[in-house]
Amino acid sequence: MPTWLRIVLGFLIGAVLGAAVFVGVRAVGGLPPLADDLRPLYAMAVFSGLVGLMLGIDRQLGLPRGLVGMATGFVVGILATVGIRSLMGLTPWDTESVWVVASFVAPIGFLLGVGALSDWLRWIVGIHTPDQHGPPPGKPGWFRYFGFDQNHKVIGIQYTVTGILLMGIAGTLAMIFRTELLAPGMQFLKPDTFNTFISMHGIVMIASILLGVGGMANYLVPLMLGANDMAFPRLNGFAFWITVPSAILIIMAIFFGGWDTGWTGYAPLSVRTFMGVNFFMIGMFFFGFSSILGSANLIVTTLKMRAPGMTLFRMPIFVWAVLATSFIQLTATQFIGLSFLMVVLERNLGMGFFNTALGGDPLLFQHLFWFYSHPAVYIFILPGLGIVSELLPVFSRKPLFGYRWIALSSMAIALLGFMVWAHHMFTAGIPNALRLPFMYTTMLVAVPTGVKFFSWLGTVWRGKLFFPTPMLFVLASIAVFLIGGLTGPPLATVPTDLHLHDSYFVVGHFHATMFGGFVFPFFAALYYWFPKITGRMYNERLGQIHFALQTTGFYIMSLTMARTGLLGMRRRIADYDPAMNIQNLHIIMTLAGFAIFIGVLIGVYNLVVSARRGEVAVMNPWGSRSPEWQIPSPVPEHNYEEPFEVVGNPYDYGLPGTAYVRMNGHEKTTAPAALPAH
Amino acid sequence: MATETLAHEHHAPAISPARRFAMNRMGLWLFILSDAFFFAGIFVSRFYLWGATRPHLDQVLGMTVTIVLLVSSYFMYRAEMAIRHDDRGDYLRSILITILLGVAFMGGVVGFEWRTSPVNLRTEGEFAVYGAILFFMTGMHAFHVLTGVILLAILAYRGYKGHFSSRNYWAVQAGAIYWHFVDVVWVFFYPALYLMGTAVGPTH
Ligand code: HEM
Numbered sequence: 001m002p003t004w005l006r007i008v009l010g011f012l013i014g015a016v017l018g019a020a021v022f023v024g025v026r027a028v029g030g031l032p033p034l035a036d037d038l039r040p041l042y043a044m045a046v047f048s049g050l051v052g053l054m055l056g057i058d059r060q061l062g063l064p065r066g067l068v069g070m071a072t073g074f075v076v077g078i079l080a081t082v083g084i085r086s087l088m089g090l091t092p093w094d095t096e097s098v099w100v101v102a103s104f105v106a107p108i109g110f111l112l113g114v115g116a117l118s119d120w121l122r123w124i125v126g127i128h129t130p131d132q133h134g135p136p137p138g139k140p141g142w143f144r145y146f147g148f149d150q151n152h153k154v155i156g157i158q159y160t161v162t163g164i165l166l167m168g169i170a171g172t173l174a175m176i177f178r179t180e181l182l183a184p185g186m187q188f189l190k191p192d193t194f195n196t197f198i199s200m201h202g203i204v205m206i207a208s209i210l211l212g213v214g215g216m217a218n219y220l221v222p223l224m225l226g227a228n229d230m231a232f233p234r235l236n237g238f239a240f241w242i243t244v245p246s247a248i249l250i251i252m253a254i255f256f257g258g259w260d261t262g263w264t265g266y267a268p269l270s271v272r273t274f275m276g277v278n279f280f281m282i283g284m285f286f287f288g289f290s291s292i293l294g295s296a297n298l299i300v301t302t303l304k305m306r307a308p309g310m311t312l313f314r315m316p317i318f319v320w321a322v323l324a325t326s327f328i329q330l331t332a333t334q335f336i337g338l339s340f341l342m343v344v345l346e347r348n349l350g351m352g353f354f355n356t357a358l359g360g361d362p363l364l365f366q367h368l369f370w371f372y373s374h375p376a377v378y379i380f381i382l383p384g385l386g387i388v389s390e391l392l393p394v395f396s397r398k399p400l401f402g403y404r405w406i407a408l409s410s411m412a413i414a415l416l417g418f419m420v421w422a423h424h425m426f427t428a429g430i431p432n433a434l435r436l437p438f439m440y441t442t443m444l445v446a447v448p449t450g451v452k453f454f455s456w457l458g459t460v461w462r463g464k465l466f467f468p469t470p471m472l473f474v475l476a477s478i479a480v481f482l483i484g485g486l487t488g489p490p491l492a493t494v495p496t497d498l499h500l501h502d503s504y505f506v507v508g509h510f511h512a513t514m515f516g517g518f519v520f521p522f523f524a525a526l527y528y529w530f531p532k533i534t535g536r537m538y539n540e541r542l543g544q545i546h547f548a549l550q551t552t553g554f555y556i557m558s559l560t561m562a563r564t565g566l567l568g569m570r571r572r573i574a575d576y577d578p579a580m581n582i583q584n585l586h587i588i589m590t591l592a593g594f595a596i597f598i599g600v601l602i603g604v605y606n607l608v609v610s611a612r613r614g615e616v617a618v619m620n621p622w623g624s625r626s627p628e629w630q631i632p633s634p635v636p637e638h639n640y641e642e643p644f645e646v647v648g649n650p651y652d653y654g655l656p657g658t659a660y661v662r663m664n665g666h667e668k669t670t671a672p673a674a675l676p677a678h
Numbered sequence: 679m680a681t682e683t684l685a686h687e688h689h690a691p692a693i694s695p696a697r698r699f700a701m702n703r704m705g706l707w708l709f710i711l712s713d714a715f716f717f718a719g720i721f722v723s724r725f726y727l728w729g730a731t732r733p734h735l736d737q738v739l740g741m742t743v744t745i746v747l748l749v750s751s752y753f754m755y756r757a758e759m760a761i762r763h764d765d766r767g768d769y770l771r772s773i774l775i776t777i778l779l780g781v782a783f784m785g786g787v788v789g790f791e792w793r794t795s796p797v798n799l800r801t802e803g804e805f806a807v808y809g810a811i812l813f814f815m816t817g818m819h820a821f822h823v824l825t826g827v828i829l830l831a832i833l834a835y836r837g838y839k840g841h842f843s844s845r846n847y848w849a850v851q852a853g854a855i856y857w858h859f860v861d862v863v864w865v866f867f868y869p870a871l872y873l874m875g876t877a878v879g880p881t882h
């Protein structure tokens with residue numbers, strides 16, 4: 001059978017099967033086979049059609065197998081719940097409990113289907129399985145990216161691409177509700193849809209950031225350490241693949257009424273709102289496994305697999321940042337899982353943790369939630385700030401100023417990050433005795449952050465700067481993060497926060513921190529390591545356009561957000577009073593938002609097209625001292641043929657005769673940068 | 679969980695068995711550190727909601743299940759030591775006793791405490807949260823005991839097949855560390871549920 005026929009047949013069979021399962025499940029629930037709203041049916045048919053299409057391309061592909069496993073998991077979960085409920089003498093079908101149980105089963109089905117558990121299941125019965133090297137025999141090179149793979153570079157790319165995809169989804173949602181906000185009154189969204197979109201935008205962006213962080217860390221850390229792979233390659237693949245069913249669960253919420261709590265999911269609203277909130281919370285619960293297991297893997301890799309001679313204080317600064325991040329992810333993530341689990345239990349079993357009438361307390365939710373979610377903001381930014389510190393010396397041709405301080409400041413931020421969570425609750429009715437200490441601890445975080453700014457200034461000071469796209473993004477990161485840092489203290493100060501809390505000022509603040517701390521450095525990293533990953537150069541001109549649109553767009557957007565907040569615009573509200581005179585500001589924000597969106601699209605286009613057609617890159621275009629630039633691009637399957645030895649400091653740019661690594665018997669002294677041709 | 683076996687490396691330079699062992703151990707301890715935060719969160723929630731009070735619970739039952747679990751830890755230790763001395767008979771005996779005690783513990787908590795406690799998920803009014811926290815704490819802990827029992831059953835099976843010896847006992851050690859950890863959690867949970875604070879609310 002020709003491939004095209006298999007693809008078409010696959011799509012059709014998948015679509016029909018999907019629709020049949022949909023109708024069947026409704027029948028089991030005793031519902032009429034077709035609802036008035038046919039959109040979920042269509043979505044299901046298209047979705048399973050796509051699965052069939054992928055299976056038509058190659059039946060061995062992991063991704064569609066995982067999706068089939070996930071669907072099976074849902075069906076099994078639903079049937080089991082219906083069965084148990086009838087045994088217990090309850091009405092067999094209860095939409096919410098049926099889907100909640102099924103949502104806990106479905107990710108396991110996905111993991112089984114995609115093959116993330118296969119080796120472990122064999123180990124249980126004592127069968128040893130060899131590590132996997134290269135694409136499966138007889139399959140093309142792209143094949144491994146769509147299935148379970150153990151190579152950290154493949155997994156890094158899987159994380160990154162999934163992250164960018166989610167960023168696209170969340171960004172599209174933002175463009176939709178920003179368009180809605182162009183004028184007072186409701187234009188084309190229903191209020192509930194607006195609420196669902198802002199909630200979904202927030203949490204999907206956070207998932208996307210976590211994936212982006214995972215992508216950078218997985219790809220770069222073993223390379224920088226001189227390891228051939230991560231400490232636990234299977235666990236690494238598992239940690240990536242569990243994010244896929246989690247993301248699907250979160251997005252599925254849209255078909256169950258969505259939810260309207262924002263990304264924070266505060267009780268008691270989350271206990272009462274539409275059942276879509278279950279999918280968001282269970283999705284994040286499973287996403288947490290990825291954070292926890294991925295970070296354990298990174299910590300062991302960093303502590304146990306460094307090249308000879310690489311003492312802790314000779315590690316690349318990015319590795320320090322990832323180490324600090326990993327400790328936060330390893331521990332704090334449990335708290336968001338816990339708080340969301342408690343909400344799901346309260347909704348479904350009536351356990352009144354957060355219900356005052358039942359002796360509970362809604363503030364407990366906020367404590368548990370922010371005990372993760374404040375440290376989480378450092379998960380988002382520390383790796384990005386690490387990228388800034390990593391790249392600045394390369395593009396300034398000068399040593400990194402205050403290496404030790406930078407390394408330790410990441411650790412200090414990680415530690416302090418655990419002591420400030422209640423600054424999100426100043427208006428929530430916590431005792432004054434708590435407000436004051438949390439105000440001071442929050443201010444304290446500015447100290448290690450300030451250390452980083454000093455170091456960056458000290459690094460560029462009198463450097464020989466040059467400005468290819470990654471450097472532009474690095475500089476923009478600093479400029480944008482500065483807004484985030486300056487808007488923080490007014491929020492940390494109790495008297496001003498009483499006015500600013502829950503206003504657009506906060507929205508401006510955290511967008512600036514996340515763009516400066518993650519989005520800009522993430523793109524800097526993508527452009528910088530692009531030649532390493534693909535062996536080709538991106539297009540410099542397009543990179544500059546991307547930079548210009550994103551930076552100006554972002555500056556305008558976040559400053560306008562802060563201003564609108566000061567003028568009284570509340571966050572997460574679908575409408576505003578025309579008498580407030582802020583419509584112009586809203587128009588500016590929306591236009592600036594579109595500029596960013598288009599900028600990112602251009603950037604992604606640049607990367608995708610250049611990966612196939614870009615100029616072939618030289619081995620070390622930036623003149624970097626780092627080991628990964630001393631080997632061919634794209635990096636060979638096992639990174640380094642011979643283990644290298646660290647003989648100097650990583651960032652002694654501009655100091656003649658110094659080398660960081662000795663490889664194959666040669667000390668790699670700093671090479672000059674080969675500027676990309678225009 | 680973090681248990682990679684010795685990899686059969688083809689191209690890449692192999693990681694020595696000693697190094698692999700150290701990495702596995704570190705991975706396991708990191709996992710336990712992480713899980714400890716989960717239980718710490720539950721523990722803190724108990725004090726946040728109950729403060730210096732607790733529900734009326736059956737003291738004899740609480741004491742019994744606690745002793746059962748602690749004794750199981752002893753047999754787990756014994757099983758690990760036995761395999762390290764290549765004593766397969768004692769290994770199997772001890773690990774089976776551990777499993778039985780684990781099941782007895784779950785039976786005591788889920789089978790008896792959940793049925794007989796004066797507060798439960800149907801309690802109404804201000805004392806409802808006593809039932810919620812009680813069931814949540816014991817439930818989450820029992821869930822970990824259950825995973826432990828499953829792990830131990832696998833270990834027993836593989837020990838029976840002769841997969842473990844004094845030179846290859848990492849899997850047993852990992853199971854033992856996990857089991858002890860779950861016990862230690864109970865050492866914190868038991869007083870928090872049964873002993874600390876004044877008993878309030880409905881009685882038997
Ligand atoms: C100088 C450092 C910082 C200070 C003093 C600071 C302070 C604060 C305070 C007090 C709030 C609560 C405002 C309110 O809700 O009324 C807040 C909100 C927020 N901050 Fe920061 N912050 C800082 C840095 C960061 C960084 C680096 C990030 C992350 C990338 C970040 C992300 C957020 C987020 C996401 C929120 C809003 C949370 C929500 O949805 O309610 N902040 N910040």
Ligand SMILES: [Cu+2]
Binds near residue numbers: 420423
């Ligand atoms: Cu915070």
